[in-house]
Amino acid sequence: MSQFILEMRGITKEFPGVKALENVNLKVREGEIHALCGENGAGKSTLMKVLSGVYPYGTYSGDILFKGEVCKFKDIKQSEELGIVIIHQELALIPYLSIAENIFLGNEQAKRGIINWNETIVKTKELLKKVGLDESPHTLVGNLGVGKQQLVEIAKALSKEVKLLILDEPTAALNEDDSENLLRLLLEFKKQGMTAIIISHKLNEISKVADSITILRDGKTIETLDMKKDNVTEDRIIKGMVGRDLTNRYPKRELNIGEVIFEVRNWNVYHPLHNERKVIDDVNFYIRKGEIVGIAGLMGAGRTELAMSIFGKSYGKKISGQVFKNGYEIDVSDVSKAIENGIAYVTEDRKGNGLILMDDIRKNITLSRLKKVAKKFVVNENQEIIESEKFRDKLKIKTPSVFQKAEKLSGGNQQKVVLSKWIFAEPDILILDEPTRGIDVGAKYEIYTIINQLAQDGKGILIISSELPEILGMCDRIYVMSEGRITGELNKDEATQENMMKLMTKTKVRG
Amino acid sequence: MQMPTQKITTRHSTSNETKVQPFAQMLKNNIRSYSMVIALVLIMLLFQILTEGILLRPLNVTNLILQNSYILVLAIGMMLVIITGHIDLSVGSVAAFVGALAGILMVQHQVSMVVTVIVSLLLGALIGAWQGFWIAYVKIPAFIVTLAGMLLFRGLTMVILEGQSIAPFPKSFQNISSGFIPDLFHGTDFHMFTLVIGLLLSVLLVWLEIRKRNNQKKYGFDVSPTVVFAAKLVGIVAVINIFSYVLATYEGIPNILIILATLIVVYSFVANKTIVGRHIYAIGGNEKAAQLSGVKTKRVTFWVFVNMGVLAALSGLIFAARLNAATPKAGNLFELDAIAACFIGGASAYGGIGTVSGAIIGGLVMGVMNNGMSLLGLGIDWQQAIKGLVLLAAVAFDIYNKNKAS
Numbered sequence: 001m002s003q004f005i006l007e008m009r010g011i012t013k014e015f016p017g018v019k020a021l022e023n024v025n026l027k028v029r030e031g032e033i034h035a036l037c038g039e040n041g042a043g044k045s046t047l048m049k050v051l052s053g054v055y056p057y058g059t060y061s062g063d064i065l066f067k068g069e070v071c072k073f074k075d076i077k078q079s080e081e082l083g084i085v086i087i088h089q090e091l092a093l094i095p096y097l098s099i100a101e102n103i104f105l106g107n108e109q110a111k112r113g114i115i116n117w118n119e120t121i122v123k124t125k126e127l128l129k130k131v132g133l134d135e136s137p138h139t140l141v142g143n144l145g146v147g148k149q150q151l152v153e154i155a156k157a158l159s160k161e162v163k164l165l166i167l168d169e170p171t172a173a174l175n176e177d178d179s180e181n182l183l184r185l186l187l188e189f190k191k192q193g194m195t196a197i198i199i200s201h202k203l204n205e206i207s208k209v210a211d212s213i214t215i216l217r218d219g220k221t222i223e224t225l226d227m228k229k230d231n232v233t234e235d236r237i238i239k240g241m242v243g244r245d246l247t248n249r250y251p252k253r254e255l256n257i258g259e260v261i262f263e264v265r266n267w268n269v270y271h272p273l274h275n276e277r278k279v280i281d282d283v284n285f286y287i288r289k290g291e292i293v294g295i296a297g298l299m300g301a302g303r304t305e306l307a308m309s310i311f312g313k314s315y316g317k318k319i320s321g322q323v324f325k326n327g328y329e330i331d332v333s334d335v336s337k338a339i340e341n342g343i344a345y346v347t348e349d350r351k352g353n354g355l356i357l358m359d360d361i362r363k364n365i366t367l368s369r370l371k372k373v374a375k376k377f378v379v380n381e382n383q384e385i386i387e388s389e390k391f392r393d394k395l396k397i398k399t400p401s402v403f404q405k406a407e408k409l410s411g412g413n414q415q416k417v418v419l420s421k422w423i424f425a426e427p428d429i430l431i432l433d434e435p436t437r438g439i440d441v442g443a444k445y446e447i448y449t450i451i452n453q454l455a456q457d458g459k460g461i462l463i464i465s466s467e468l469p470e471i472l473g474m475c476d477r478i479y480v481m482s483e484g485r486i487t488g489e490l491n492k493d494e495a496t497q498e499n500m501m502k503l504m505t506k507t508k509v510r511g
Numbered sequence: 512m513q514m515p516t517q518k519i520t521t522r523h524s525t526s527n528e529t530k531v532q533p534f535a536q537m538l539k540n541n542i543r544s545y546s547m548v549i550a551l552v553l554i555m556l557l558f559q560i561l562t563e564g565i566l567l568r569p570l571n572v573t574n575l576i577l578q579n580s581y582i583l584v585l586a587i588g589m590m591l592v593i594i595t596g597h598i599d600l601s602v603g604s605v606a607a608f609v610g611a612l613a614g615i616l617m618v619q620h621q622v623s624m625v626v627t628v629i630v631s632l633l634l635g636a637l638i639g640a641w642q643g644f645w646i647a648y649v650k651i652p653a654f655i656v657t658l659a660g661m662l663l664f665r666g667l668t669m670v671i672l673e674g675q676s677i678a679p680f681p682k683s684f685q686n687i688s689s690g691f692i693p694d695l696f697h698g699t700d701f702h703m704f705t706l707v708i709g710l711l712l713s714v715l716l717v718w719l720e721i722r723k724r725n726n727q728k729k730y731g732f733d734v735s736p737t738v739v740f741a742a743k744l745v746g747i748v749a750v751i752n753i754f755s756y757v758l759a760t761y762e763g764i765p766n767i768l769i770i771l772a773t774l775i776v777v778y779s780f781v782a783n784k785t786i787v788g789r790h791i792y793a794i795g796g797n798e799k800a801a802q803l804s805g806v807k808t809k810r811v812t813f814w815v816f817v818n819m820g821v822l823a824a825l826s827g828l829i830f831a832a833r834l835n836a837a838t839p840k841a842g843n844l845f846e847l848d849a850i851a852a853c854f855i856g857g858a859s860a861y862g863g864i865g866t867v868s869g870a871i872i873g874g875l876v877m878g879v880m881n882n883g884m885s886l887l888g889l890g891i892d893w894q895q896a897i898k899g900l901v902l903l904a905a906v907a908f909d910i911y912n913k914n915k916a917s
Contacts, residue, residue, distance in 0.1 A: 336805035356796035
């Protein structure tokens, strides 16, 4: 029990311009469940990708020792041969294949290329028994719920004779029963001698199953704690996760907050595919004129879903609730109505949903409100050029001209184009979803300045961000979301990373 | 037009760098369409030489227009469909179906030409709406919906024609495709009116160009140097008048050319200058982003297919008038010619890119090659094979250019 099955020593991994991991150490004992904790972007997933060979040997520095031997994985296959199997957050199953086919995909029970289906089925049945899944091996994976799919993934891992199982946010998409079931299964495997690393945001789950815990922050190892010896509490973990100084990276702004300009009441949204899953659960919130409001929450808390469902019902099904602007209920049933009513939504996925990359800056900026540069239905291109030049100037978009295609710009400049596009639409309420994701520090400051300016002009701003310092640095008031509900509302002066993290990880009381 | 109310400093770009760059940029962005114009000219020269001057004889030029008109009409609509990221395989069958209906109405029931044309175009719109509904609202891939339409309307054509051809059409209807505008000035050797139209058209274009240039100056933009501008005007005037002169030495301007020119002007304008045009390009460029920008993506896609239906109907009428018969085989493989024209003319198979003039140029490249190879006595078998290679080469060239650029 005291022997280390895995040692990662001094792992450093750099991406162009970013140090994702810096001298990270991770030691996992044989037969334990080891939790890996940290904020979004702390480097957990990167570390696991280094371990499993997604980032091959040579692209990082440092050593990986598995059972005392140095490993130099070139790809996932090599790490799997040694019994290191990773189950990713997004399940990698093929919905149109059966359970048996999925489990042995890439590892077919075959002789000279001919699959032995009888053997496949027999082995599948054994595996399903081990994970406690009572389904026929012929059932299509697409017909299973997420919880059962997760079990199929685990069965697949077991089929590879796993020694070290890595689970990345295994319960993020699961309901309570399925989560309980999964955790119980993990403890069961532990008894049989399997080692597991679990990445999770849900601290109560970690407290329940983990033997020790390693905390990462900003790509560095902060500490490794023994759950029993060190008497670890959730507060203790949170402190480790967020304990960093807030240097002044946020521009100051004169507060000029007015009346409530925007309000959402009793907002409920269901998942677009799984009809019974409630993604947003009775959310109420408001924004005042000139106020910057933040929504904090972990991945999967429903922040983007909330924003998109409000913005023209662009997400979800069976949406119910009311939206008010200046005290009057407004219609947001499609995007153009939402825009007409003065709402703008700056997407978190600027390449996928925000920009038309093959079009030039000018066309991107005017798209959401072409009427402004048109006479009747004819676009006045000259005026359009002048308008977009103004934004290039004002927002300091670094480009030779507004005829530059959006795909040629850097992330920061692309984000400025998206912001220009929505400022051009003259909204009263701007919802900014991860406004500085993937943007370097200098450009971040510029974008914060723009946001502050918008607030000063009397607009209501809603910022969704996974970076707690950003929320704390920018927002006047903060809502915290967890599992589709608002679990708390904090004023700027009472909010700390610790109490936000506590609200972010607050799950429903289990009966 | 109201000016925006944001608090944004209004400093227009005045530095030299920003003034010159847009022009260079625009040139670069348009290099693809220019290169196809150059290719067209080269192909014409090649066949002019190979056919010992027959290609550009007045009779043959007129023939070229008449032969290709119905494909060009389809190509215009197809270009919009392809820009939105879809495809329409049914246009040939729809053209045949509408042609058949027109034959039945006019020849068998003596319905007047005007009524027949209106009913035919409405039928085209209805067919387009039918297909557009499945594609835009039910989200069935256009390839499948229009493949079904291709079979459906070909079948229906044979049903209503009972496998027979219907002929002949009244003279007035035939004139759509084979008639020429009357010579109001009764020229003896020349079709005088054609020459006059050529002159008037050049005056109009020169005026439009000058107005556009002045407008750009008014907005403080840089414009091309006066010499370049003058050269461009001279070029435009020369091309138009040589063309009208060539036509005038034969029978003058064909009626169909008037229809075609009107369509080209209207659709180019819609695609380039109007809000709905922008929306069409935006949908093809990134449907999700367009939708989140307030573009009614479903509605626009639906109407693009309705429009395609109308143009397919028009094409069917033109073809029936030219053939002077409604036949079950009409419009066979038209869809592939129209699609090829769009891709040769610079459309992207992934949507978002393409121009109406590109479709026309692509259609002409195919048309000139067909015509030239026929003049050379090359069999239909070889023509088909060579056209296939040209299509592949054009698209490969396009992709090569893109890779080089990035």
